[in-house]
Amino acid sequence: MPVFGLYIHIPFCPQRCPYCAFTILTGHTTLYERYVEAVCTEMRTWHGRTPLQPLQTIFFGGGTPSLLAPAQIQRILDTAAATFGVTAQAEITLEANPTTADASKFAALRACGINRLSLGVQSFQDADLHTLGRWHNAAEAQAAYTAARQAGFSNVNLDVIFSIPGAPRAHWQATVATLIALAPEHISTYSLTLEEGTRFARRQHQGRLSPVSEEDDAWAYTWVMETLDSAGYEHYEVSSFARPGCRAQHNWGYWHGAEYLGVGLSAHSLLQGQRHWNLRPLPAYLHAVESGQAPWEGSEVLEPTAARHERLWLQLRTCEGSVLQPGETQRLLSAPKFQAMLEADLIHLQASCLRLTPAGFLLADAIGVEVLALLEQRG
Numbered sequence: 104m105p106v107f108g109l110y111i112h113i114p115f116c117p118q119r120c121p122y123c124a125f126t127i128l129t130g131h132t133t134l135y136e137r138y139v140e141a142v143c144t145e146m147r148t149w150h151g152r153t154p155l156q157p158l159q160t161i162f163f164g165g166g167t168p169s170l171l172a173p174a175q176i177q178r179i180l181d182t183a184a185a186t187f188g189v190t191a192q193a194e195i196t197l198e199a200n201p202t203t204a205d206a207s208k209f210a211a212l213r214a215c216g217i218n219r220l221s222l223g224v225q226s227f228q229d230a231d232l233h234t235l236g237r238w239h240n241a242a243e244a245q246a247a248y249t250a251a252r253q254a255g256f257s258n259v260n261l262d263v264i265f266s267i268p269g270a271p272r273a274h275w276q277a278t279v280a281t282l283i284a285l286a287p288e289h290i291s292t293y294s295l296t297l298e299e300g301t302r303f304a305r306r307q308h309q310g311r312l313s314p315v316s317e318e319d320d321a322w323a324y325t326w327v328m329e330t331l332d333s334a335g336y337e338h339y340e341v342s343s344f345a346r347p348g349c350r351a352q353h354n355w356g357y358w359h360g361a362e363y364l365g366v367g368l369s370a371h372s373l374l375q376g377q378r379h380w381n382l383r384p385l386p387a388y389l390h391a392v393e394s395g396q397a398p399w400e401g402s403e404v405l406e407p408t409a410a411r412h413e414r415l416w417l418q419l420r421t422c423e424g425s426v427l428q429p430g431e432t433q434r435l436l437s438a439p440k441f442q443a444m445l446e447a448d449l450i451h452l453q454a455s456c457l458r459l460t461p462a463g464f465l466l467a468d469a470i471g472v473e474v475l476a477l478l479e480q481r482g
């Protein structure tokens with residue numbers, strides 16, 4: 104299990120997708136170089152301050168990290184290696200969008216040391232991609248995958264979205280069939296969330312966009328769980344499916360309480376029981392780093408019960424579940440609501456290990472809220 108990971112947020116995107124609420128910026132190409140320098144400077148300020156090193160995982164997330172030049176990615180990786188060290192087997196992931204990298208760029212990224220690629224394909228149906236406001240089509244998404252394979256990437260994740268308004272069930276089935284035919288090592292499936300502040304949310308408030316019904320959403324999720332299971336993928340976290348041995352180590356660290364440093368705009372860190380999160384506006388972030396200040400928007404020391412509950416919440420989202428402490432088991436077992444969840448086959452409790460069942464995965468958030476409420480109420 105990884106004990107120390109590095110997240111690098113690259114906030115630049117070719118355009119803002121109408122459903123996306125991440126901290127991203129379009130344009131600003133003249134600031135890429137300055138941003139890369141700032142990220143390297145921020146990393147260097149951590150030299151000698153974290154007992155946990157070398158790095159076991161590195162994740163370039165976004166945004167669209169594939170917009171940067173390979174030489175810029177290389178500089179960030181060299182700085183990470185010089186500051187913290189990187190293990191020989193480290194998993195080094197980069198998120199990419201179709202049409203932001205061609206075969207030669209993928210080859211250059213591979214040569215930099217990126218050994219895992221996460222491609223945001225979203226759908227293999229042109230009509231769905233149009234609804235999602237994406238600028239690439241399904242053929243381009245497939246071509247990006249083929250180019251990544253040709254460049255030597257042997258560990259590839261594909262992100263897809265279901266519950267796209269107006270899309271017939273057959274579209275989701277066809278997208279999943281294409282996924283299986285392409286046989287990536289890892290698949291992430293996300294139910295479309297209508298996030299406040301996005302164009303999709305505005306359209307919903309104006310009555311111009313109707314979310315998919317709960318019944319259709321549950322169907323899509325259940326269907327993909329069953330289909331990917333039959334195709335040999337392990338469903339190891341609410342949204343994550345992997346071929347044997349191919350779980351995302353970086354994310355696995357997040358879900359299991361590993362320490363991580365996040366650098367760049369809005370990045371979060373968890374180090375030695377303290378969490379901090381970085382500024383979101385680009386000028387403020389650049390100004391702070393360039394003037395030698397910590398670019399933090401806030402920080403908090405996690406008190407032990409809060410840290411324990413947060414870990415339980417995250418672990419519960421994985422196939423391994425969470426091992427309860429004796430007091431927790433007793434508290435839950437004495438609660439009628441918990442007994443009802445056991446009887447409804449939403450959760451299993453075996454030898455102190457609390458796990459979601461496949462039916463429970465459908466209601467992971469609600470069950471997590473309920474379990475924590477029961478522990479907090481009676482704790």
Ligand SMILES: C[S@@+](CC[C@H](N)C(=O)[O-])C[C@H]1O[C@@H](n2cnc3c(N)ncnc32)[C@H](O)[C@@H]1O
Pocket residue numbers: 122123124125164165166167198199200201222223224225262263264293294295296297298
């Ligand atoms: C940080 S994004 C980066 C990926 C890359 N920029 C792209 O769009 O191809 C990671 C993934 O989050 C998912 N995502 C983003 N917004 C979402 C939303 N509102 N609902 C569901 N999934 C979402 C998409 O599948 C996306 O690929």
Ligand code: SF4
Pocket residue numbers: 115116117118119120123124125127165166167200223
């Ligand atoms: S979905 Fe990806 S490409 Fe689109 S705005 Fe969000 S991070 Fe950028």
